[in-house]
Amino acid sequence: MTLTIAIDGPAAAGKGTLSRRIAEEYGFQHLDTGLTYRATAKALLDAGLPLDDEAVAGKMARNVELAGLDRSVLSAHAIGEAASKIAVMPAVRRALVEAQRAFSQRGPGTVLDGRDIGTVVCPDATVKLYVTASPEVRAKRRYDEIVAGGAAADYDAIFEDVKKRDERDMGRADSPLRPAADAHLLDTSEMSIEAAFQAAKTLIDAAL
């Protein structure tokens, strides 16, 4: 049986960094499922296709290649916004969830992070973590990241954006963001990434 670690949570909660650390620690393959939504959105934007046509978006989603996903070409704010818009469409979710489930079966084990991994994609995951932090802390982390990259940032605009993304991800009818009943909650508001990793490792070691 393949071991699967499901990591869910809102934008900028630290799940990306945490997932990569965990995958490295256990020698598991990692899939950042947000990239599958971003890649679909970018393909639509690049082709000049509408973001509100479910049949067209679903077809794009079926063509997404997991092997070529790279956050550095998918990180633009406009792509994230477009991704969260098409992520409400059942046809898009069906296609991407199918690819994500196939990935989760790879050996020797997998780490998947996203919004609906513990609830929909991998309901039988070996360990489920729900990683969160207050909207203020998440906005501040994103702000610091942008400033550290040498660009100008507006904290208030980022804060509004974080709240808007939460509302869209938690409020949608298909696969809303919420902790699975059997997920371990990890609030990283007052934790360093290293402390969060140690807490996650303790939970995972107890379950493996």
Ligand code: C5P
């Ligand atoms: O995690 P990231 O910000 O890259 O994800 C972009 C968008 O993709 C999210 O705001 C969310 O709407 C959507 N998403 C999703 N389900 C996932 C992963 C991402 O709906 N499992």
